[in-house]
Amino acid sequence: MELGGLLLYGVSLVTFAGIFAIITLGLNLNWGMSGLFNVGIAGFFAVGAYVSSILTAPPSGGEHLGGFELPVPVGLVAAMVMAAAVAWAVGRVCLRLRSDYLAIATIGIAEILRLFARNEQSITGGAFGIKGIPRPFESMSRAWSEAAFMLLVLALMGAVYLFMERARVSPWGRVMRAIRDNETAAAAMGKNIEAFRLQAFVIGSSFMGLGGALTAHYLKVLTPEATEPLIATFLVWVMLIAGGSGNNKGAMLGALVVWLLWTATELVAGQMPIEWGVRIGYARMFLVGLLLVFVLQRFPGGLLPEQAPKLVDKQR
Amino acid sequence: MIEFINNYFLPGLILGSIYALGAIGVSMIYSILRFAHFAHGDLMTFGAYLAYAVVVALGWPPLAALPFALIGTSLTALAIDRFAYRPFRKSRPIVVVIASFGVALMIRAAVMLIWGVQPEPYVTGIQAPLASFEPLRMQEKHLVILGTTIVLVAALHLMLTRTKMGKAMRAMSDDADLARVTGIGTERVVAWTWVVGAVLAAAAGVLTGIDTQIKYTLGWDLLLPLFAAAILGGLGRPYGAILGGYVIGIVEELSSYPLFGDDPLISPGYKTGIAFAVMVLMLIWRPQGLLRGKVL
Numbered sequence: 063m064e065l066g067g068l069l070l071y072g073v074s075l076v077t078f079a080g081i082f083a084i085i086t087l088g089l090n091l092n093w094g095m096s097g098l099f100n101v102g103i104a105g106f107f108a109v110g111a112y113v114s115s116i117l118t119a120p121p122s123g124g125e126h127l128g129g130f131e132l133p134v135p136v137g138l139v140a141a142m143v144m145a146a147a148v149a150w151a152v153g154r155v156c157l158r159l160r161s162d163y164l165a166i167a168t169i170g171i172a173e174i175l176r177l178f179a180r181n182e183q184s185i186t187g188g189a190f191g192i193k194g195i196p197r198p199f200e201s202m203s204r205a206w207s208e209a210a211f212m213l214l215v216l217a218l219m220g221a222v223y224l225f226m227e228r229a230r231v232s233p234w235g236r237v238m239r240a241i242r243d244n245e246t247a248a249a250a251m252g253k254n255i256e257a258f259r260l261q262a263f264v265i266g267s268s269f270m271g272l273g274g275a276l277t278a279h280y281l282k283v284l285t286p287e288a289t290e291p292l293i294a295t296f297l298v299w300v301m302l303i304a305g306g307s308g309n310n311k312g313a314m315l316g317a318l319v320v321w322l323l324w325t326a327t328e329l330v331a332g333q334m335p336i337e338w339g340v341r342i343g344y345a346r347m348f349l350v351g352l353l354l355v356f357v358l359q360r361f362p363g364g365l366l367p368e369q370a371p372k373l374v375d376k377q378r
Numbered sequence: 379m380i381e382f383i384n385n386y387f388l389p390g391l392i393l394g395s396i397y398a399l400g401a402i403g404v405s406m407i408y409s410i411l412r413f414a415h416f417a418h419g420d421l422m423t424f425g426a427y428l429a430y431a432v433v434v435a436l437g438w439p440p441l442a443a444l445p446f447a448l449i450g451t452s453l454t455a456l457a458i459d460r461f462a463y464r465p466f467r468k469s470r471p472i473v474v475v476i477a478s479f480g481v482a483l484m485i486r487a488a489v490m491l492i493w494g495v496q497p498e499p500y501v502t503g504i505q506a507p508l509a510s511f512e513p514l515r516m517q518e519k520h521l522v523i524l525g526t527t528i529v530l531v532a533a534l535h536l537m538l539t540r541t542k543m544g545k546a547m548r549a550m551s552d553d554a555d556l557a558r559v560t561g562i563g564t565e566r567v568v569a570w571t572w573v574v575g576a577v578l579a580a581a582a583g584v585l586t587g588i589d590t591q592i593k594y595t596l597g598w599d600l601l602l603p604l605f606a607a608a609i610l611g612g613l614g615r616p617y618g619a620i621l622g623g624y625v626i627g628i629v630e631e632l633s634s635y636p637l638f639g640d641d642p643l644i645s646p647g648y649k650t651g652i653a654f655a656v657m658v659l660m661l662i663w664r665p666q667g668l669l670r671g672k673v674l
Contacts, residue, residue, distance in 0.1 A: 099472060101416075101479065155658055161472050162414040163661060166605045170654035173602055181647040296483055299476065344490040351483030358477050359465045 066205070073208045075325060080215035081276045083317035085294075086301045087222050087310060088269030094308035094368070095235060096262035097242035099161035102152075102168030103270050104294035105175040109148050110141035110271025111278040111288060112179065115192045118279075122194075126187030134198045138275050145271025146264045148175075153263040157256060172291060179286040191285030195278050215276055219314070222269055226310045231371040238262055239308075292347060297324065300350055304357050308368030315365055324350075384515040386631050392520050392589060394627025395527035399582035400600060401607035401619035402534065403575030409551035409614025409672060410571045413474040417458070417482035418579055418604060419597030424485050425451040425580025426592040427493050433500050440500040440588050441522060447580045455576035456569060458485075482598070489594045497593035523585045530581055531620060534574065538616065543570050551614045602650055603630070606657035612671025621668060626653050 085103065092100040114137035121129030148171065156167040179186045186192070199210035229235045240248040241255050249255055274294075278284045288294070297320065305316015324346070331342035357364065400422055407415045428450040432443035462481050466474040538544040543566075550557040550567050558564060579597075586596055607626045611618025630652045634642035644652065660667065 097472075099475065155662060159661060159665060162408075162475060163609075163665075165414060165416070165475060166602070166609075167658065167661075170602050170657065174648070174651045174654060177648055177650060181645065292483070296479065299479065303476065341491055344487045346487075348484050348487035348491070351480040351487065354480030354483070355462050355477045358473055358480070362469075362473070 070205060070208060073212050075322070077208070077212045077215050077280060078325075079318045079321040080212070080219045081273050081280070082298065082301060082321050083219050083314040084215075084222050084276070085270050085273035085298050086305065086313040086317045087219075087226050088266040088273070089298055089302050090307065090310060090313040091226060091229070091262055091266035091269070094302060094313065095230065095242065096238045096259060096266075097161065098157070098259060098263050098266070099165045100168050100263070100266070101165045101291075101295060101299075102170075102172035103298050104289050104291045105168065105172030106145045106149060106267040106270035107274035107277070107294045108172070108175050108179055108289035109145045110274030111284050112186055112192070112274075113144040113271070114138055114141040114275035115195045115278045115284045116185070119192050119195050122187070122192070124184075125190065126183070126192055127185040128192070134196060134279060137279075138272060141271045141275035142268040145274070146268040149264045149267030150260065153260045157259045157263060169291075172289070172295070176286060176289045179289055186286070189286060191283060192278075193283050195282045195284060197279050197282055211280060215280075218272065218276070222272075223310055223314065230310060234258075234261075235371070292350075296350055296354070297321075300354050300357075302364075303354060304361075304364055306364030306366035306368060309364070309366045312364050312366030312368075319365070320353075380513045382635070384513075386635050387628065388514070388516060388520065390628030390631035391624070392523050392627070393631060394624035395523055396582045396585050396589070396623075397600070397603050397607045397627050398620040398623025399527060399530060399578045399585070400604040401611065401623045402616045403579050404604050405608040405611065405613055405619040405671070406547070406551065406571055406616060407575050408608070410547060410554075411463070411474075411568060412554070413471040413478065414605070415575075416475060416478045416601065417485060418575070419599070419601040420482045420485035420489075421451055421455060421576055421579040421597065422583035422586070422600065423489055423592070423594060423597035424454060424583070425576070426583030426587045426596055427489050428580070429584045429587065430493065430498060430500060430592055440584060441526070444526070444581065444584050447584050448577045451580035452573045452576040455572040459568070459572050486594055486598065493594070495594055497591045499591040500587050519588050523589060526581060526585060530578060534578070534616065537574070543567070547571060547574075599650070602657075603627075603653040606653040606660075609657055609665075609667055609671075610660050612667025612669040615667065615669040615671045618667055618669035618671055626656060629653075629656060 085107065089100060089103060092098040114134075116126070116128045117130050117132045117140055118134055118137040119128045120131055152167055152171050156164050180188060182188070197207070197211060198214060199207040201207075202210060237248065237253050237258055240251070241253065241258055245255060277288065301316040301320045302313055303316070304320055305314070306312025327342070327346045327349070331339045331346070334342060400418065404415060404418050407413070407418070425447045429440055429443040429447035432438060432446045433440055436443075458481055462477055463474055466477060538548055546557065546562045546567050547570060549560070549562060550564070557567075583592070583596060586592065586600075603626050607622035608619050609622070610625060611620070611622030630649050633644045633649065633652045634646045637643045666672070
């Protein structure tokens with residue numbers, strides 16, 4: 063039992079780390095490769111989570127929109143599409159301007175989506191949220207279903223990673239980095255900066271939506287708490303910066319390391335008396351902020367700094 | 379008509395005062411330090427709680443605790459600049475912006491650690507009765523808020539126009555390189571910018587507490603209107619930020635006016651969305667702001 067419990071715990075740890083890795087890869091496409099300052103991760107996460115939940119959850123007797131009971135894969139795809147659509151709308155307006163404006167705009171979108179999740183009870187279930195969200199492989203026994211879901215997450219993460227690696231070495235990725243490092247020069251080469259940026263923003267945000275949807279299916283309940291920016295936005299930023307902005311392996315490593323640290327401090331907090339446990343929760347938040355500033359100051363490249371892709375020898 | 383003023387315009391003026399005080403700091407820090415300071419809202423929270431500590435410990439009225447909050451927040455802002463932001467002076471500005479998110483998280487966590495997460499009013503018990511300005515319905519606290527704002531804005535105006543430091547700040551905000559060439563000490567100007575920004579932010583936080591109550595998300599929740607006000611007025615334009623603050627405050631309150639039928643025009647739950655909408659429209663239509671500020 064002891065061993066089994068530990069294994070299950072490890073499975074849940076890896077599952078979450080995998081989901082965060084998907085979101086961090088999305089942010090890496092936004093920020094690491096393209097220099098787009100997206101601080102509204104929580105918003106795109108929420109879009110994905112709510113869209114997939116509403117499409118797949120059983121009828122709720124009118125507590126929220128839903129009862130469609132579509133298969134989970136449909137939900138996941140719809141989550142990505144909707145997150146991409148929202149990103150497209152934001153990007154059309156704000157990508158022309160420099161990064162600080164994008165930061166404010168994405169915070170604003172995330173905030174409005176949070177208000178929407180809270181206020182529009184007939185659609186999102188309001189503060190009660192959505193319950194009974196199906197998780198794939200539920201017909202199996204508990205341990206196997208958890209393990210199967212973990213494999214699904216890891217497979218999706220692998221797919222996103224392969225896509226990102228392909229994008230990184232592709233001409234498209236080179237253009238993105240060129241725009242990030244010297245916009246004027248890239249424009250002078252005849253690249254349509256706005257279009258490229260919009261593509262990177264939309265695709266990256268759709269991965270965040272996928273991460274949100276996977277989280278909802280894993281937890282099986284979804285409340286507006288899930289859209290709090292602390293975890294969904296700031297932790298992901300720390301993951302990317304600590305892991306190595308611009309490096310896909312770094313993004314995944316950062317997600318794993320930071321998630322391990324985050325849950326480890328939760329374990330410590332759990333051992334303490336309640337009075338202290340709550341306070342340690344706040345101290346963890348403080349540490350996230352401190353870690354972000356510290357890494358930026360001392361290790362601006364992160365654990366695995368960005369590497370330029372190898373030059374391809376066309377002659378061979 | 380008088381109902382309209384009492385229920386929508388005056389509350390807008392109160393809210394606008396708070397936004398204006400916060401937005402000035404955002405605007406000045408942007409133009410002098412060249413970055414969007416996302417921890418500004420949390421400086422407000424911190425100031426509000428410092429005053430709360432004095433109110434609780436000494437039993438003073440919040441207005442008497444204000445000076446402590448202003449000094450304490452200024453010192454904190456200087457320390458934050460020294461340890462969190464100064465190492466980035468030579469980096470790209472966007473790196474400091476990320477760092478400012480880290481700082482925002484740290485300030486908020488510190489507030490939660492020290493004072494907890496329960497919303498607290500400064501003064502418990504029955505609120506002061508309506509002041510007699512019939513037919514205008516204004517409470518004493520509203521006069522306090524408007525009065526404090528006027529005093530602070532007047533002080534800022536005198537500082538910017540009459541003192542050497544104020545002129546140096548304006549010079550640096552207009553053209554940092556030119557200011558440096560004429561021998562203006564950059565770091566001193568930066569330090570004073572933090573003091574001015576922190577004083578106004580802390581005051582805005584305390585005034586929010588006087589108006590309603592304080593909680594740990596006080597400043598974060600105001601971040602969007604603050605930036606909207608600063609952009610609306612034109613970044614780097616302190617007077618523009620004041621104008622922007624009042625416009626956003628009044629528009630937010632007016633948005634729940636029952637223009638058609640009896641329902642509010644826009645559900646009050648979405649008030650924050652108004653500031654955002656104004657900001658996005660401004661970014662499309664006139665990104666330099668009303669008073670011709672900088673475009674990021």
